[in-house]
Structures are given as C-alpha cells and as structure tokens.
Amino acid sequence: MKRPPRLPSITVSDVAREAKVSKATAARVLGGYGRVSETVHAAVLEAAKALDYRPNELARSMTTGRSGSIGVVVGDIENPFFSLAVRGISDVARLSGINVILANSGEEVEAEKSAIHVLLAKRVDGLIVTPAQSGDIAHLKEIACPLALLDRALPELDVDTVTVDDRSAALRATRMLTQAGHRRIAYVTAAVLSGDFRGAKSRINTSTVRERILGFLEACREAGIEVAERNIHFGSGRSQSAHAVLLRLLRSADRPTAILASDSVVALDLFKAIRECGLGIPRDISLITFHDADWTSVTTPPITVIDQPVYALGKSVAELLIRRLKGDDRPPERIVLPTRIIERMSVGQSPETIGQSLSRS
Amino acid sequence: MKRPPRLPSITVSDVAREAKVSKATAARVLGGYGRVSETVHAAVLEAAKALDYRPNELARSMTTGRSGSIGVVVGDIENPFFSLAVRGISDVARLSGINVILANSGEEVEAEKSAIHVLLAKRVDGLIVTPAQSGDIAHLKEIACPLALLDRALPELDVDTVTVDDRSAALRATRMLTQAGHRRIAYVTAAVLSGDFRGAKSRINTSTVRERILGFLEACREAGIEVAERNIHFGSGRSQSAHAVLLRLLRSADRPTAILASDSVVALDLFKAIRECGLGIPRDISLITFHDADWTSVTTPPITVIDQPVYALGKSVAELLIRRLKGDDRPPERIVLPTRIIERMSVGQSPETIGQSLSRS
DNA sequence: TTTTGTTGTGAGACCGGTCTCAAACTTGAA
DNA sequence: TTCAAGTTTGAGACCGGTCTCACAACAAAA
Numbered sequence: 001m002k003r004p005p006r007l008p009s010i011t012v013s014d015v016a017r018e019a020k021v022s023k024a025t026a027a028r029v030l031g032g033y034g035r036v037s038e039t040v041h042a043a044v045l046e047a048a049k050a051l052d053y054r055p056n057e058l059a060r061s062m063t064t065g066r067s068g069s070i071g072v073v074v075g076d077i078e079n080p081f082f083s084l085a086v087r088g089i090s091d092v093a094r095l096s097g098i099n100v101i102l103a104n105s106g107e108e109v110e111a112e113k114s115a116i117h118v119l120l121a122k123r124v125d126g127l128i129v130t131p132a133q134s135g136d137i138a139h140l141k142e143i144a145c146p147l148a149l150l151d152r153a154l155p156e157l158d159v160d161t162v163t164v165d166d167r168s169a170a171l172r173a174t175r176m177l178t179q180a181g182h183r184r185i186a187y188v189t190a191a192v193l194s195g196d197f198r199g200a201k202s203r204i205n206t207s208t209v210r211e212r213i214l215g216f217l218e219a220c221r222e223a224g225i226e227v228a229e230r231n232i233h234f235g236s237g238r239s240q241s242a243h244a245v246l247l248r249l250l251r252s253a254d255r256p257t258a259i260l261a262s263d264s265v266v267a268l269d270l271f272k273a274i275r276e277c278g279l280g281i282p283r284d285i286s287l288i289t290f291h292d293a294d295w296t297s298v299t300t301p302p303i304t305v306i307d308q309p310v311y312a313l314g315k316s317v318a319e320l321l322i323r324r325l326k327g328d329d330r331p332p333e334r335i336v337l338p339t340r341i342i343e344r345m346s347v348g349q350s351p352e353t354i355g356q357s358l359s360r361s
Numbered sequence: 362m363k364r365p366p367r368l369p370s371i372t373v374s375d376v377a378r379e380a381k382v383s384k385a386t387a388a389r390v391l392g393g394y395g396r397v398s399e400t401v402h403a404a405v406l407e408a409a410k411a412l413d414y415r416p417n418e419l420a421r422s423m424t425t426g427r428s429g430s431i432g433v434v435v436g437d438i439e440n441p442f443f444s445l446a447v448r449g450i451s452d453v454a455r456l457s458g459i460n461v462i463l464a465n466s467g468e469e470v471e472a473e474k475s476a477i478h479v480l481l482a483k484r485v486d487g488l489i490v491t492p493a494q495s496g497d498i499a500h501l502k503e504i505a506c507p508l509a510l511l512d513r514a515l516p517e518l519d520v521d522t523v524t525v526d527d528r529s530a531a532l533r534a535t536r537m538l539t540q541a542g543h544r545r546i547a548y549v550t551a552a553v554l555s556g557d558f559r560g561a562k563s564r565i566n567t568s569t570v571r572e573r574i575l576g577f578l579e580a581c582r583e584a585g586i587e588v589a590e591r592n593i594h595f596g597s598g599r600s601q602s603a604h605a606v607l608l609r610l611l612r613s614a615d616r617p618t619a620i621l622a623s624d625s626v627v628a629l630d631l632f633k634a635i636r637e638c639g640l641g642i643p644r645d646i647s648l649i650t651f652h653d654a655d656w657t658s659v660t661t662p663p664i665t666v667i668d669q670p671v672y673a674l675g676k677s678v679a680e681l682l683i684r685r686l687k688g689d690d691r692p693p694e695r696i697v698l699p700t701r702i703i704e705r706m707s708v709g710q711s712p713e714t715i716g717q718s719l720s721r722s
Numbered sequence: 723t724t725t726t727g728t729t730g731t732g733a734g735a736c737c738g739g740t741c742t743c744a745a746a747c748t749t750g751a752a
Numbered sequence: 753t754t755c756a757a758g759t760t761t762g763a764g765a766c767c768g769g770t771c772t773c774a775c776a777a778c779a780a781a782a
Contacts, residue, residue: 294655
C-alpha cells in the first residue's frame with residue numbers, strides 16, 4: 001500500500017505568498033477570524049480566487065478539534081422508517097452546516113460497536129444512535145462526545161433521547177382491537193429477545209420494545225385477556241425463516257384474529273403471509289401496524305396504522321444534538337413525540353363475535 | 362465561537378513516554394508500518410492498552426492525504442430506490458473499511474454543488490454521485506478525486522458509471538402495453554426538463570431519462586403511434602401541484618389508457634390519483650412502473666414492474682470506486698445492469714380494443 | 723581484523739490549518 | 753512633541769499523526 005502521489009493542493013501559504021502577506025494574515029482572512037485591514041482582506045481574497053483555494057477541512061478539524069460532522073448509526077437504512085428519519089436528521093444538519101456520516105448496524109451489536117468506533121476515530125462531534133440491543137450498552141456509556149438516542153431510549157443512559165409514545169400507541173391500537181371483540185391478539189416484532197421472555201418484562205430494556213409490549217399487555221388486561229404474553233412474537237425480521245414462522249402462526253389452530261405489527265417491514269411480510277394463507281383482512285384477521293408506510297394506504301383493504309412522526313423524530317434528535325454541540329449543557333432531555341392512529345379498513349369485528357351479534361339481532 | 366475545552370486525548374507521544382521509547386517507534390507500532398523488534402512491539406502495545414489509546418483518524422488522514430471515507434450524493438434518501446442503493450454502497454464500503462458520508466441533494470443542483478463542495482473539503486477519497494441535472498455539470502468535471510456515477514450516466518463525463526438498461530427496459534415495458542392494444546400511452550417522470558422538450562431529445566442528457574424516453578418512443582413508433590412525444594410528462598415529483606397535474610391528466614378527455622411511470626414514488630402517486638378518479642386498474646388504465654418497490658406487490662391489483670437490481674447497482678459503483686481508490690487506473694468503465702419485467706396484474710387490454718375483440722369473437 | 727550489510731531506534735521535518743505573542747505601525751490625548 | 757492605547761501584521765508553536773534520514777548495534781563476508 002504505497003502512498004499515492006498526493007495531488008498538491010493550494011494551501012494558505014500559497015495564497016499568502018501570492019498576496020504578499022504572511023501565512024498568519026492569509027489564514028485570518030481565509031479562516032474568518034482575527035482582524036485584518038480592508039485592503040489586505042481584499043488582496044488575500046483575490047489571491048485565493050486566482051489560485052482557486054479550497055480550504056482543507058481536515059487540517060482545520062485537526063487544530064480546532066471539531067470535525068463539523070456527526071455520526072448516525074441506524075439499524076437499517078433500507079427500512080423506510082430509518083430512511084425517513086435520516087432525512088430529517090440530514091436536513092437539520094445541513095442547515096447548521098454540519099454533515100452526516102452514516103453507518104448501518106444491520107441491527108447487530110457488533111457492527112454497531114465497530115461503527116461507533118470508526119466514527120469516534122474520525123472525531124465526529126456527536127453521535128446519533130439507534131441502539132440495536134439494550135443488553136449490551138457498555139460501548140455507548142464509554143462514548144466521550146455528545147450522544148443522542150433515536151427512537152429507542154435506554155433507561156441506564158441519561159442522554160438526549162427522542163422517542164414516540166410507544167406505550168400509549170400500543171395501548172390505543174390494541175384497545176381498538178379488543179373493542180372490536182378480538183381476544184386472540186398477537187404482537188409481532190422484529191426485535192430479538194436475548195434469553196427467555198416469560199414474565200421477564202423488566203429484562204427488555206429497549207424502551208421501544210418494552211413500552212409497546214407494556215401497552216399491548218395493558219390493553220389485553222383491560223379486556224380480561226389472559227396469558228397475553230404468549231402472543232408476543234419476537235424476531236420476525238427480514239428472512240426466510242421469519243416468514244415461515246409467520247405462516248405457521250397463521251395456520252395454527254388457535255391463530256390470532258388480530259395482529260399488531262411493530263413496523264412496516266414486518267407488517268408487509270405479515271400482509272403477504274396472510275394472503276398466502278388465503279385469509280382475508282379484516283374478515284378473518286385484523287391488522288394494525290406501527291409506521292404509516294407508503295404501501296399501507298394502497299392495499300386492499302388499506303391498513304390501519306399508528307402514524308409516527310418519523311421525520312420529526314429525526315429532526316428533533318438532530319436539533320437536540322446540535323444544540324448540545326453548540327455548548328448547551330442543560331440536563332439531558334427525553335422528548336416523547338405523540339402518535340396518532342390512522343383508521344383505515346384493516347380492523348373488523350372478530351369473526352368469533354360476528355356470529356354472536358348476528359344471532360342476537 | 363470560542364474553542365471548547367478540548368478533552369485531552371491520548372496521543373502516540375503519550376504512549377511512547379509510557380513505553381519509554383521514542384515517538385517514532387511508538388508510531389510505528391501503533392500505525393502498523395516500519396519494523397520494530399518483538400520486545401518493543403509488545404511494550405508499546407501494552408502501554409497503549411494501559412492508556413486506552415485511540416488513534417486520531419483525522420491526524421492520520423492529514424498526513425497520508427487519504428481520509429478513508431467516500432462521499433455519496435443521492436437525490437433523496439427517502440426514496441426507497443436510493444435507500445436500497447445506499448445500503449449496497451455502504452455494505453461494500455464497510456467490507457473495505459471505508460465509511461460513507463451521505464448527502465442529500467433533494468434533486469437540486471445547487472444543493473448538489475454545495476454537498477460536493479463540503480465533501481471535497483472533508484477530503485473524501487472518492488465520490489459517488491447521482492447527478493440531479495444533466496445540464497449543469499461543470500462542478501462534476503472539476504472534481505479532482507475519483508468519481509463514480511450511480512444510475513445516471515453523463516455522456517460528457519468519462520468516469521466509472523453503473524446504470525441499468527433503461528432503454529431496453531422502457532422499450533420492453535412499452536411494447537407490453539402496445540401489444541395489449543394501447544395507443545394512448547403516457548410516460549410520467551419526476552425529472553424536470555430545463556427548457557422546452559418538443560423534438561429536442563438530444564438536449565436531455567441525463568442518460569436515465571433520455572434512454573427511457575428513447576425506448577418509450579421506439580416502442581410507440583413500432584406500433585405506429587404518432588406524436589408520442591406529447592405523452593411524456595415531466596416534473597411529477599412529490600408535491601401537491603404535481604398530484605393536481607396527474608389528476609388533470611387522468612380526467613382529460615383523451616386520458617391515456619396506459620401509463621409507464623419512471624419510479625415507484627411517482628407510481629404510487631399515480632396509483633392514488635387513479636383511484637381518486639374512480640378509474641380501475643387495469644380495466645380503465647394499465648400501469649407499469651420502474652422499481653419493484655415494496656408496495657407494488659400488495660396492491661389490488663399488484664403492479665407490473667421493471668425490476669431494477671438496485672442493491673447491485675449500489676454495490677457495483679462502490680466496488681468500481683473502491684477499486685479505483687486502490688490505484689487501479691484502467692479506463693473508466695460503464696456497467697449496464699440488466700432489468701427484468703415482473704408481470705403482475707396491472708396491464709390489461711386497452712378498453713378501446715376490448716370492444717373490437719369481443720365483437721370479433 | 724576490516725568491510726559491508728542488515729536491522730532497530732531516535733530526532734525531527736512535515737501535512738495544512740489555528741492561534742498566541744510580540745513587534746510595528748496608527749491614532750489621539752497630554 | 754511625546755507617550756499611552758489600539759490596531760494590524762508577522763514569526764513561529766501547535767494539533768497528532770506519518771515518514772525520511774542518520775546513526776548505532778550487530779552479523780556476515782572479505
């Protein structure tokens with residue numbers, strides 16, 4: 001790996017020589033600091049233009065200690081949820097003249113660790129992370145620069161965090177299902193649970209996952225539904241095996257009559273699986289999903305969704321982080337953005353209660 | 362803007378002092394270059410661990426002249442096409458230990474220019490760009506570092522480029538429509554045309570747009586369809602007004618009986634507009650779109666699409682660029698990836714020919 | 723034993739900026 | 753006219769690495 005012949009770029013010294021002033025003076029003009037007389041100022045600028053001077057941001061960062069960029073580690077940019085959030089982040093960043101270095105964790109802790117490592121070595125001024133797992137957060141605690149959490153809070157980590165009201169959202173959505181008479185309701189999420197779940201709610205410390213489950217369980221309890229924990233299905237990520245698991249769920253004897261999906265990717269997979277099984281929405285099965293993804297409004301029937309302010313989510317964390325970068329040292333904030341349910345056509349009476357109401361009328 | 366109290370980080374000198382060797386020797390071990398005796402090597406490593414030394418990538422870039430990162434400028438990360446391509450890029454980059462700085466142009470040349478400017482100032486080792494406009498490419502020609510073009514070729518720019526067989530794809534798709542008897546076929550794209558179109562095909566020099574139009578026109582010509590140019594609709598981006606234009610198109614007296622959409626975002630908008638107008642697919646109108654987006658397979662009816670190898674597109678440009686970064690100086694390559702049409706249910710006989718075939722049989 | 727070569731190490735320049743400090747030059751009041 | 757205060761400028765250290773070069777130590781060849 002030999003060094004390539006570095007293309008000689010124009011430096012402050014070159015400009016200084018051209019303008020017949022000292023390097024320090026040229027640097028003052030070019031760097032926009034200190035005070036310089038009108039005449040010299042103009043001369044330097046002219047020389048810079050003549051030479052087509054381009055500042056080397058790297059060298060600047062070197063001395064100032066700030067790189068002018070923030071690192072963003074998301075689970076999967078391919079997921080529309082994240083790509084929209086990233087859009088929000090980068091829009092805000094651009095306004096502050098900060099740029100975004102993106103890294104994908106693929107929802108794996110090891111990849112997340114290494115990504116953070118690299119970003120830190122690059123001396124990013126701050127980090128926005130969507131922690132892949134909640135159990136393993138030592139590497140997050142060690143981070144010396146400002147850190148902000150996106151979409152997923154970590155109780156043990158007292159940093160700026162922006163999430164949505166996951167619990168309430170799950171509660172309301174589930175209630176919508178129980179009120180339609182459903183009693184076999186499943187919650188399906190892509191999140192993986194390390195270890196066994198049964199009763200160990202407290203062990204799930206990724207807020208998003210935990211809060212949603214709590215909301216889900218609360219609504220079930222309200223409706224007097226027992227052992228609702230059994231109906232929580234983890235690990236329905238983007239894979240063949242995950243799809244197979246869904247098919248099995250849908251084909252089981254006591255298949256759910258309603259499902260709440262944790263994100264639009266899982267929901268799409270579910271939607272396809274439901275079709276494959278020849279089941280009808282909402283006739284045989286009702287479906288609600290988190291995230292108002294594109295496709296949810298154009299299916300037949302269109303899907304009832306929990307609309308999360310995804311763009312705003314990204315925008316807010318970025319704002320919080322950038323404020324901190326500017327020296328704000330208020331105690332960490334935890335912003336919770338409200339969600340709303342967009343009712344479409346995917347929720348119907350439970351097939352089990354329809355018989356009753358028919359016979360009653 | 363006063364300098365924040367820089368947190369003193371551990372440097373090679375610190376490690377050197379701790380290990381009781383010279384800075385140069387410590388640097389050799391830590392930087393992994395030169396030759397050092399076993400004993401000293403171990404001692405330095407130990408000192409580094411004890412002090413929790415983290416190399417400053419910035420300083421390293423400073424001297425080596427290479428930053429270990431590439432810049433990616435896309436039109437809109439929010440568009441699933443781009444987010445998938447970016448995924449491809451970053452997967453490849455990660456494998457080479459290179460990271461990705463992402464910038465959004467919002468499909469605007471000015472934003473693109475400024476993004477490139479910033480990335481260049483950050484001394485990225487290379488750039489991957491999806492040029493927003495083809496007319497204004499002076500800023501691209503000036504780029505001194507390796508550049509690769511994604512999805513959109515520029516004839517005047519002889520650099521590594523990865524595109525798909527847009528022309529053939531458009532030709533095949535349009536042919537599918539003409540063979541179903543359609544004669545009023547529209548091509549709808551989000552691209553904006555600077556100036557007037559009529560007959561000035563040559564002026565469209567964004568390959569993607571031009572090639573597709575050429576393919577479209579060729580298929581029309583084959584079928585003996587006149588003035589097909591009139592049926593090309595530009596500027597159907599993500600906006601209220603664009604949607605209104607679509608509605609007007611669909612409600613006009615000589616509305617098309619078939620539409621080819623240039624990307625999935627436009628197509629989704631179209632799909633909704635078609636519904637709003639109370640038209641049925643494929644009964645009243647047939648639809649084919651570029652990009653096998655999520656939603657196209659779950660609508661009723663599912664949409665026939667031109668499946669572009671988007672992930673591979675990103676993967677390929679990244680590979681090309683990284684190869685170049687490693688010193689490969691073969692002449693620029695222009696890779697054209699094949700597409701295939703996934704036939705679903707959105708293409709039907711033209712309503713105008715159905716009557717004929719019925720009466721004939 | 724002298725010469726030649728190889729290997730390990732240290733001193734210090736360098737990358738391209740920022741920034742401190744002191745010298746030189748203005749200005750204005752005494 | 754002189755001195756204090758303010759402004760403009762230049763010299764040079766510094767950031768944290770890389771890398772060249774010189775030198776010392778030792779081994780092998782003459």
